[in-house]
Amino acid sequence: MLAYIFRRLLYAVPILVGVNLITFALFFVVNTPDDMARMQLGVKRVTPEAIQKWKAERGYDKPLLFNSAVSGRSTVTETIFFEKSARMFVGDFGRAEDGRDIAREIGNRMLPSLAIALPTFILGLFVTVSFALTLAFFRATAFDFWGVVLCVAAMSVSGLFYIIGGQYLISKVWRLVPISGFGDGLDAWRFLVLPVLIGIVSGIGSSTRWYRTIFLEEVSKDYVRTARAKGLPETLVFFRHILRNALIPILTGVVVVIPLLFMGSLLTESFFGIPGLGSYTIDAINAQDFAVVRSMVFIGSLLYIVGLILTDISYTLVDPRIRFE
Amino acid sequence: MGFQVVVLWSDVLVWLLVAAGIGFGVLIARSPPLLAAWRRVGANRVGMAAATVLLVFIGIGLLDSLHYRVQLDGKPGEPVRYGIEVRSLLDALATPLRTRNEKTYSAPFATRLYAKESVDVPGQGSVRDYPRLKFGGAHLGANENDVAADAGFTALRAGVLALLLWLVLAGGVAARVGDGAAVDASGWRKIWRGETALAWDAVLATFGLILLAALPLFWLAGQYHVFGTDKVGQDVLYQILKSVRTGLIIGLVTTLVMLPMAVLLGIVAGYFRGWIDDLIQYVYTVLNSIPGVLLIAASVLMMQVVIDTHPQWFSTAAERADLRLLALCFILGITSWTGLCRLLRGETLKLRELEYIQAAQAFGVSNWRIIVRHILPNLMHIVIISLVMDFSGLVLAEAVLSYVGIGVDPSMTSFGTMINNARLELGREPVVWWSLAAAFTAMFILVLAANLFADAVRDAFDPRAA
Numbered sequence: 001m002l003a004y005i006f007r008r009l010l011y012a013v014p015i016l017v018g019v020n021l022i023t024f025a026l027f028f029v030v031n032t033p034d035d036m037a038r039m040q041l042g043v044k045r046v047t048p049e050a051i052q053k054w055k056a057e058r059g060y061d062k063p064l065l066f067n068s069a070v071s072g073r074s075t076v077t078e079t080i081f082f083e084k085s086a087r088m089f090v091g092d093f094g095r096a097e098d099g100r101d102i103a104r105e106i107g108n109r110m111l112p113s114l115a116i117a118l119p120t121f122i123l124g125l126f127v128t129v130s131f132a133l134t135l136a137f138f139r140a141t142a143f144d145f146w147g148v149v150l151c152v153a154a155m156s157v158s159g160l161f162y163i164i165g166g167q168y169l170i171s172k173v174w175r176l177v178p179i180s181g182f183g184d185g186l187d188a189w190r191f192l193v194l195p196v197l198i199g200i201v202s203g204i205g206s207s208t209r210w211y212r213t214i215f216l217e218e219v220s221k222d223y224v225r226t227a228r229a230k231g232l233p234e235t236l237v238f239f240r241h242i243l244r245n246a247l248i249p250i251l252t253g254v255v256v257v258i259p260l261l262f263m264g265s266l267l268t269e270s271f272f273g274i275p276g277l278g279s280y281t282i283d284a285i286n287a288q289d290f291a292v293v294r295s296m297v298f299i300g301s302l303l304y305i306v307g308l309i310l311t312d313i314s315y316t317l318v319d320p321r322i323r324f325e
Numbered sequence: 326m327g328f329q330v331v332v333l334w335s336d337v338l339v340w341l342l343v344a345a346g347i348g349f350g351v352l353i354a355r356s357p358p359l360l361a362a363w364r365r366v367g368a369n370r371v372g373m374a375a376a377t378v379l380l381v382f383i384g385i386g387l388l389d390s391l392h393y394r395v396q397l398d399g400k401p402g403e404p405v406r407y408g409i410e411v412r413s414l415l416d417a418l419a420t421p422l423r424t425r426n427e428k429t430y431s432a433p434f435a436t437r438l439y440a441k442e443s444v445d446v447p448g449q450g451s452v453r454d455y456p457r458l459k460f461g462g463a464h465l466g467a468n469e470n471d472v473a474a475d476a477g478f479t480a481l482r483a484g485v486l487a488l489l490l491w492l493v494l495a496g497g498v499a500a501r502v503g504d505g506a507a508v509d510a511s512g513w514r515k516i517w518r519g520e521t522a523l524a525w526d527a528v529l530a531t532f533g534l535i536l537l538a539a540l541p542l543f544w545l546a547g548q549y550h551v552f553g554t555d556k557v558g559q560d561v562l563y564q565i566l567k568s569v570r571t572g573l574i575i576g577l578v579t580t581l582v583m584l585p586m587a588v589l590l591g592i593v594a595g596y597f598r599g600w601i602d603d604l605i606q607y608v609y610t611v612l613n614s615i616p617g618v619l620l621i622a623a624s625v626l627m628m629q630v631v632i633d634t635h636p637q638w639f640s641t642a643a644e645r646a647d648l649r650l651l652a653l654c655f656i657l658g659i660t661s662w663t664g665l666c667r668l669l670r671g672e673t674l675k676l677r678e679l680e681y682i683q684a685a686q687a688f689g690v691s692n693w694r695i696i697v698r699h700i701l702p703n704l705m706h707i708v709i710i711s712l713v714m715d716f717s718g719l720v721l722a723e724a725v726l727s728y729v730g731i732g733v734d735p736s737m738t739s740f741g742t743m744i745n746n747a748r749l750e751l752g753r754e755p756v757v758w759w760s761l762a763a764a765f766t767a768m769f770i771l772v773l774a775a776n777l778f779a780d781a782v783r784d785a786f787d788p789r790a791a
Contacts, residue, residue, distance in 0.1 A: 018611035026623050031630045039630050152780070156717065156773035158724050160744055161765050168751050266618060267725065285622050286730050293623050300616040308614075 008312060012305045016089070019301040023294055024085040033060035033080070036290060040097075058291075059083055059094075084294070093295040097287060102295050106277065112182055113264030113276030115192060120199035121261055124207070125254060127200055132211035137238055139216060148212070154205030162202040163271045170194055180273035195272045199265065211250060218246045248318045255314045256307035263300055327396035329407045333647040338578050339390045345581075359705060365785035370519070370527040372781020377531040378774040381539075382569055389415040389570040392643070411643035415570075419563055421547050425460035427558035430750075433759050434476060434549050436462035436469040461550045476545055483541035490540075491533045498525055553759035555746060561760045564738050565767045571739035572771060574650060575657065575723040576716040582658030587665040588708065592696055594666070595673025605670070609663040617660050618726075624656040625731040646734035653726070653733060657719065665711045669704055676700055706786040713782045717775035724768065740768045 037054040038046050055061040060080060063069075067078045077083075084094060093102035135147045171179040177194050218224065219242060227237045264278030273279070277296070284292035353359045366372050391414040394407040416423050430439035437455035446452045462472055495516075502521050503512025516525045542562070545551050552561035594605035612620070632638075632649060639645040676682060677700070685695050720740075726732035727741020728748075735742060743764040750757035 014607070015611050015614055018607065019615055022611065022615070023623065026627050030627045031634075035630050035634050038634055152776050153773065156769055156776050158721050158740075158744075158765075158768055158772070160724055160728055160741075164744070164748060164751065164761065172751070260616065263616065266729065270729075281619065281622070282729055285626065288626060288629075290626065293619070293626060297615055297619045297623055300619050301614040304614045304616065 005309065005313065008309045012309065015305060016298075016302065019298065020085050020088065023297050024081055027290055027294055028064055028080055028084070036060070039288060084291075088295065088298045093298075094291050096284070096292050097289045102292055105280065106295070106299065109264075109275055109277045109280050110262055111276075112274050113262060113269065113278060115188065116195050116199070116268060116272075116274060116276065117261035117264055119192065119196045120203075121257065123196065124200040124203050128204055128207040129211055129250065131204065132208045132215055133238070133243060135208065135212050136215035136219060136242075137234075139219070148209065151205045151209045151212075154201075155209070157202075157205075159202050159267060162198050163267060166194060166198040166201070167271065170197075180271070182272075182274045191272070191274070195268045195274065199268060211246075214246050214249050215242060218242045221245075251318065252311055252315050255311045256304070258310065259303035259307040260300070262303055263296075327405065328393045329396065331392040331394050331411050331641075331643075333392055333411070333644065334651050335574050335578065335647050336390045336392060338581065338651070339387070339574065342577055342581055343387070356702070362706065362785045364522065366781050367523040369781040369785065370524045371777050372785075373524040374527040374531040375774040375777035375781065377528050378535070378770065379778055381535055382771055382774070383573060385415065385566055386570040386573040388418065389413045389567065394641075409641060411641055415566060419566060421460075422560045422563035422566075425560065427458050427461065427550070427554045428456070429554070429556060429558050430757055431458055431461055431550055431554045431558075433551060433553040434462070434472055435553065436465065436472060439757065458550075461554075462548065464548055472549075476549065479544055479548065480541035483544040484537055487533075487536040487540040491529075491536050494532070495529050498529060552763040553757075555760050556750070561763050564743055564760075565763055567738035568740045568743060568764070568767065569771070571650065571733055571737060572720045572723055572768070575654060575733075576719040576775075578651070578654040579657045579661065579719050580712050580715060582655050583662035583665070584708070584712070586658070587662040588669060588701070588704070590662075591666040591669025592673050592700055592704070595670040596677055596692065596696060596700065598674075602670070605666070609666055612660065613663045615660075618729075620660050621656055621726065622729070622731045624659075625653065625726075628652045628656070642736060646737040649734045650737060653723075657722065661715065661719075665708070668707055668711065672704055672707060673700055676703055710779075710783050710786050713775075713779040717772045717779065720768070720772055720775065740764050 033055050034051055037051040037060070041050055041054060052061065062078055062080050062083070065079055065081050067075050070078055087094075091103055093106070096102050096105065131147070135144050138144050138147075167179060170176050171194060177190050180191075182188060182191050223245075224237060224241060227241050228234070232240075262277065263281075264274075264276040266278040266282050268274070269276045269278035270282040280292065281296045283289075284296070353363055366376075392411050393413075394409075394411055397406045397408055399406055428438060431437070432439055435458065437457055440455070441453045442456050443451045444454050444456050446454075457469070462469060462475075465471055465475060495513075499512030499516060501512070502515050502525060515521050516529065519526050542551060546560075546562055550560050550562070552565070554560055555564070590605050590609075594602045628649070632645060632652075639648065682695060682699055685699060690698075723732055723739060724741040724744060727739050728745045732741050733739045743760060747757070747760040747764065751761065
């Protein structure tokens with residue numbers, strides 16, 4: 001098991017290197033640092049001196065890949081690629097445009113992101129799985145039909161409208177919870193209720209439909225027929241056999257998302273003014289803060305790869321037939 | 326008045342898509358299994374109703390994809406000059422909507438502005454009141470309280486006309502599906518009982534509803550701002566119409582971009598295996614492991630820098646916005662081909678072990694010929710299903726991305742930019758709800774139709790998943 005995990009981790013390295021090369025190419029080869037400087041300084045007031053100053057302040061005045069001005073190991077290390085891209089592997093993300101340390105900022109903002117994402121994820125999973133199970137239980141009835149119709153309709157609503165509508169109705173008209181903001185400690189729950197609720201509701205449509213098909217696939221299998229044939233009541237068949245077997249594909253599909261919860265949701269966080277990583281990213285996009293966006297891309301892919309490894313491990317845990325090779 | 330045809334890059338791709346669609350239709354007609362699958366789609370009532378709605382949206386989008394610049398009035402002998410503004414055929418048809426701008430917000434069917442202003446009334450000096458709209462309900466003159474009666478009557482007349490039009494159309498269809506060449510009751514009966522091969526009853530019912538909604542809407546739009554006006558006084562209905570093209574282009578051109586890449590790489594990886602497979606798998610795992618929104622955000626940021634630092638590339642603002650739209654399609658395409666590619670690779674791995682492929686190999690048929698003749702046709706159902714399934718997701722993604730500020734150019738009308746502009750209006754007191762509601766409804770109808778159609782296609786092409 002440990003050897004397997006170790007091998008998977010090794011396998012992740014070339015992928016992370018690939019991600020790193022792509023972001024490097026995107027941020028420094030498509031546009032030169034000069035272009036970025038011009039963009040940041042504004043096209044009108046740009047002088048060669050200002051560009052040089054901007055680049056020197058942020059360390060963009062070095063060559064991209066190979067520094068011929070210095071000798072020895074420095075030819076490789078004193079380059080933009082090494083300082084801005086390769087050092088991300090050791091958690092050094094550099095500084096944002098406002099001079100703050102990006103790594104520390106990320107550490108501070110992880111918790112609020114989790115505070116929203118974790119309850120949304122767990123409650124959402126519970127709600128959608130129960131709903132899907134109910135639909136599958138009443139399959140081929142009017143209830144099932146209208147449930148699916150409702151799901152398709154809910155899928156067709158843009159996520160923006162769930163947020164805008166929910167915020168307007170619950171916070172502004174009914175004044176049940178604050179419109180936006182974030183508090184410390186236990187007081188934070190008042191700020192969390194609405195984003196979590198909206199997060200759950202906006203996911204119901206597509207997830208329920210997906211889980212319903214998984215349940216229905218399970219319903220048509222032989223062991224279910226056997227269970228019925230031996231005289232088990234339908235409820236028992238459902239909860240003891242079908243639910244347990246369908247949870248395997250559901251859980252393994254869901255594990256990959258867990259690490260990504262750290263990233264938070266871009267939309268929810270920026271709408272509700274939650275100081276998490278999602279709103280950090282959106283602010284960086286709007287401010288065209290390339291260093292922050294670059295770091296978030298790297299962290300996002302790192303978490304995704306962790307999720308993939310977790311999925312593989314969970315596969316082997318829930319299904320003994322799958323062995324490590 | 327002369328005009329100069331302007332061909333934007335996105336127009337080229339849109340019409341290429343139309344041509345490809347027709348070519349594809351011809352191919353389908355020749356391939357019995359595909360034809361049978363599409364027949365099943367045609368027999369699906371919900372699917373055909375959704376297809377009718379989609380066709381109307383596509384029609385609007387196509388009208389909006391024929392661009393031109395109007396010739397400016399000049400003295401005789403001067404060289405001909407053209408206006409800087411790029412218009413489309415849709416703009417020409419919707420001229421009253423485009424030009425009749427108010428000063429600022431006005432509610433649907435309003436005759437007065439939404440905010441009080443100082444108005445000079447003769448004899449009383451300056452009075453704070455809601456100013457009369459310049460265009461909305463202007464034909465009423467002094468009887469501005471008669472809006473309901475006037476609009477109702479106009480809608481009724483338009484509705485009757487719509488009904489007549491629909492009857493003519495339905496009659497035409499009935500004559501086609503009927504037994505004899507003459508118009509008799511057999512065709513009507515067949516449609517009514519749903520006995521036609523194509524679900525004409527659903528198509529006609531949907532089209533009737535569309536006519537009943539659209540004709541009164543357009544008739545009234547000439548006299549009122551049916552959906553109100555936005556902050557700068559632009560008609561909301563006009564913005565909705567313009568948004569349709571943006572959404573369709575994002576949904577359709579993106580698939581056009583990703584399709585060749587996904588199909589080629591997926592088949593090649595699955596068919597040749599070995600290091601080619603490893604390489605392609607590596608590429609799509611890397612792309613896949615970057616969260617989509619972030620990759621799009623990073624790419625769009627970079628593209629923005631390119632566009633902003635090269636203003637000399639574009640002769641009109643429309644061209645710039647257009648290029649940005651296309652770049653967005655490319656970026657979305659590059660980030661979304663991986664899923665389809667993986668599916669096709671898996672299926673190809675399975676197919677290449679089948680006996681008829683091995684027989685072909687034993688006969689010495691070249692690899693590429695096997696791919697084109699045997700593998701590709703057997704993957705078509707996966708391609709078609711995933712294309713129609715992706716469409717609605719892309720339309721929704723456009724709105725979110727534009728809202729975040731990494732979508733289409735802010736000057737280009739789209740559902741995302743409309744929502745973005747309308748969002749802060751909800752904080753006003755009293756609330757300005759109509760632009761948001763209109764954008765929401767139009768987008769909902771489009772995406773719902775796309776989802777329902779996608780379901781019908783999936784059911785028809787993938788009998789297992791029914």
